[in-house]
Amino acid sequence: MPQVGFTDHFFKGLEALSREEQNRVREAVFAFMQDPKHPSFKLHRLEDIKTDRFWSARVSKDLRLILYHHPEMGWIFAYVGHHDDAYRWAETHQAEVHPKLGLLQIFRVVEEVRVEPRKIKPLLPDYPDDYLLDLGVPPSYLKPLRLVETEDQLLGLIEGLPQDVQERLLDLAAGRPVTLPPKLAPSEEWFKHPLSRQHIHFIQNLDELRQALSYPWERWMVFLHPAQREAVERVFQGPARVTGPAGTGKTVVALHRAAALARRYPEEPLLLTTFNRFLASRLRSGLQRLLGEVPPNLTVENLHSLARRLHEQHVGPVKLVKEEDYGPWLLEAAQGLEYGKNFLLSEFAFADAWGLYTWEAYRGFPRTGRGVPLTARERLKLFGAFQKVWGRMENEGALTFNGLLHRLRQRAEEGALPRFRAVVVDEAQDLGPAELLLVRALAQEAPDSLFFALDPAQRIYKSPLSWQALGLEVRGRSIRLKVNYRTTREIAKRAEAVLPKEVEGEMREVLSLLQGPEPEIRGFPTQEACQAELVRWLRWLLEQGVRPEEVAVLARVRKLAEGLAEGLRRAGIPVVLLSDQEDPGEGVRLGTVHSAKGLEFRAVALFGANRGLFPLESLLREAPSEADREALLAQERNLLYVAMSRARERLWVGYWDEGSPFLTP
Numbered sequence: 001m002p003q004v005g006f007t008d009h010f011f012k013g014l015e016a017l018s019r020e021e022q023n024r025v026r027e028a029v030f031a032f033m034q035d036p037k038h039p040s041f042k043l044h045r046l047e048d049i050k051t052d053r054f055w056s057a058r059v060s061k062d063l064r065l066i067l068y069h070h071p072e073m074g075w076i077f078a079y080v081g082h083h084d085d086a087y088r089w090a091e092t093h094q095a096e097v098h099p100k101l102g103l104l105q106i107f108r109v110v111e112e113v114r115v116e117p118r119k120i121k122p123l124l125p126d127y128p129d130d131y132l133l134d135l136g137v138p139p140s141y142l143k144p145l146r147l148v149e150t151e152d153q154l155l156g157l158i159e160g161l162p163q164d165v166q167e168r169l170l171d172l173a174a175g176r177p178v179t180l181p182p183k184l185a186p187s188e189e190w191f192k193h194p195l196s197r198q199h200i201h202f203i204q205n206l207d208e209l210r211q212a213l214s215y216p217w218e219r220w221m222v223f224l225h226p227a228q229r230e231a232v233e234r235v236f237q238g239p240a241r242v243t244g245p246a247g248t249g250k251t252v253v254a255l256h257r258a259a260a261l262a263r264r265y266p267e268e269p270l271l272l273t274t275f276n277r278f279l280a281s282r283l284r285s286g287l288q289r290l291l292g293e294v295p296p297n298l299t300v301e302n303l304h305s306l307a308r309r310l311h312e313q314h315v316g317p318v319k320l321v322k323e324e325d326y327g328p329w330l331l332e333a334a335q336g337l338e339y340g341k342n343f344l345l346s347e348f349a350f351a352d353a354w355g356l357y358t359w360e361a362y363r364g365f366p367r368t369g370r371g372v373p374l375t376a377r378e379r380l381k382l383f384g385a386f387q388k389v390w391g392r393m394e395n396e397g398a399l400t401f402n403g404l405l406h407r408l409r410q411r412a413e414e415g416a417l418p419r420f421r422a423v424v425v426d427e428a429q430d431l432g433p434a435e436l437l438l439v440r441a442l443a444q445e446a447p448d449s450l451f452f453a454l455d456p457a458q459r460i461y462k463s464p465l466s467w468q469a470l471g472l473e474v475r476g477r478s479i480r481l482k483v484n485y486r487t488t489r490e491i492a493k494r495a496e497a498v499l500p501k502e503v504e505g506e507m508r509e510v511l512s513l514l515q516g517p518e519p520e521i522r523g524f525p526t527q528e529a530c531q532a533e534l535v536r537w538l539r540w541l542l543e544q545g546v547r548p549e550e551v552a553v554l555a556r557v558r559k560l561a562e563g564l565a566e567g568l569r570r571a572g573i574p575v576v577l578l579s580d581q582e583d584p585g586e587g588v589r590l591g592t593v594h595s596a597k598g599l600e601f602r603a604v605a606l607f608g609a610n611r612g613l614f615p616l617e618s619l620l621r622e623a624p625s626e627a628d629r630e631a632l633l634a635q636e637r638n639l640l641y642v643a644m645s646r647a648r649e650r651l652w653v654g655y656w657d658e659g660s661p662f663l664t665p
């Protein structure tokens with residue numbers, strides 16, 4: 001089979017078609033590859049349009065494939081769409097080998113511009129043509145670029161350029177440093193160049209084509225950003241991580257990396273894990289799409305169920321106790337000590353999270369960030385109380401979940417548990433020390449064995465911690481993503497505005513190439529008024545043809561979400577709780593912000609972005625120290641960010657009385 005390429009434009013066109021049309025297109029592509037000259041395709045060159053390299057092939061009465069014929073490579077599927085749309089695309093796009101980069105670019109034709117006599121104030125400094133060409137700007141864009149005066153004009157002009165060129169121009173306009181793209185080396189084949197692979201997906205053989213055709217195609221499956229590709233393909237000599245704001249494709253990287261590792265280590269046990277059961281099942285279906293099936297040597301399981309399973313298999317049955325069970329024991333054991341309940345519970349949880357079960361371990365362990373300082377004597381007294389609780393747990397044959405994780409870790413370190421050749425962790429920002437130490441112990445000590453995907457600004461369960469202290473040094477092996485593939489620029493900007501400019505030592509840098517309506521942030525006199533407007537908004541969305549399952553309504557606390565569910569149902573809006581996701585029915589998704597972690601929706605409404613809910617007043621009141629309060633505040637801020645950044649196209653935020661202070665940075 002000759003090699004065949006598919007452009008990112010083709011995938012965009014395909015995504016806009018109905019499932020049935022997509023199937024027709026897939027069949028047509030396959031048939032075309034067997035016999036492009038088959039009369040049913042009525043293959044012809046589009047002579048009458050400006051750039052005469054595109055061809056049209058008929059899929060059905062109304063669907064057309066637009067192709068480009070490359071002298072060496074053969075056919076490249078450039079676009080697909082309904083007849084008029086496809087022809088319009090062909091008329092407004094051109095394919096050209098870039099004079100400096102030496103790579104084929106497919107981009108929107110720019111109108112010829114005449115310089116007007118009036119004086120203009122250009123947005124971009126007067127860079128020499130050569131420099132702009134080095135950045136990958138097509139020659140026809142040089143003049144129009146010089147006439148751009150505002151950011152909006154720039155966005156409008158460059159919208160149709162290859163994504164990598166857009167990124168560089170936006171960085172340039174924002175005064176950020178720009179790295180020149182690598183040119184094609186004389187001996188390099190252009191289709192293997194990373195920039196070509198970012199825009200054109202080449203399929204080499206029939207098997208690949210068959211596989212590609214048997215699954216719904218989505219762009220994330222084939223077009224990786226060069227930074228994503230590096231995170232996926234690099235061989236890391238130690239623990240490594242990918243970070244980036246919401247929607248930059250960290251989960252996509254985790255999936256591709258797991259798939260790449262499965263190819264690299266086909267005979268060895270591998271693990272792809274994440275925070276909860278639901279996210280793990282999403283990873284599993286992502287892998288099925290990517291690979292056809294989950295390879296037998298790759299376990300995909302959330303960390304908690306993996307730990308339980310390993311304990312049951314290798315140690316014995318599990319009986320867990322929670323804070324509500326051991327809390328009273330702790331208060332009893334600590335009688336006579338002058339500490340409040342909240343501090344006792346939080347100090348116990350701290351020792352438990354770090355596995356400080358012996359006096360030697362607890363005695364000198366750094367309590368940085370704990371807020372309340374303790375003398376050695378005080379530590380000893382507290383430890384005495386903790387020991388009583390642990391003793392009681394032992395008598396009952398029970399342990400905390402962290403206790404279980406530490407016990408397993410110990411077994412793994414002793415060599416009593418099977419180890420994975422490599423472990424990939426998604427949503428790693430919410431893993432605590434016990435979980436991270438277990439992950440480390442479950443991975444072999446070898447290159448590639450530990451990879452984490454995380455965004456510190458989405459930490460909503462745990463306090464920040466030093467990875468170095470856990471033996472996870474990632475310096476030199478940390479890749480940052482900044483291109484947001486999910487959210488429009490307008491929404492991304494508003495969501496990032498909730499956060500400080502720098503989170504845990506990393507500047508928040510995000511670049512979205514998608515445009516859409518401004519998010520609506522609205523205050524109401526009462527909860528009822530807010531709900532009534534939400535109902536109106538939801539009805540309007542559904543009338544616009546947005547499917548109910550593409551919409552999420554989120555609230556800070558469960559009670560509020562549940563009350564709202566009733567209200568929405570009464571108003572005739574079908575609702576499915578996010579917590580019932582294993583078996584979703586028809587309806588708008590509704591739940592707490594926590595339950596929307598890692599998910600995305602076409603439209604998101606946040607109900608009750610009030611002062612008192614963000615941050616949650618009742619939670620802050622319980623904070624045993626100023627330091628704990630600060631940590632909670634950061635988590636609450638992150639929660640608001642998580643809620644807002646779930647939205648792809650539309651975001652609606654409603655509050656009553658007074659809005660969250662996080663909304664006014």
Ligand SMILES: Nc1ncnc2c1ncn2[C@@H]1O[C@H](COP(=O)(O)OP(=O)(O)OP(=O)(O)O)[C@@H](O)[C@H]1O
Pocket residue numbers: 219220221223224225228244245246247248249250251252253455458484485486597598599600645
């Ligand atoms: N290279 C890509 N090409 C096209 N789409 C992509 C690409 N990478 C990611 N996406 C899309 O962007 C969206 C966000 O991706 P993903 O969920 O992996 O981001 P994330 O960084 O894990 O987000 P979050 O931090 O919010 O969980 C998804 O719809 C995904 O399909």
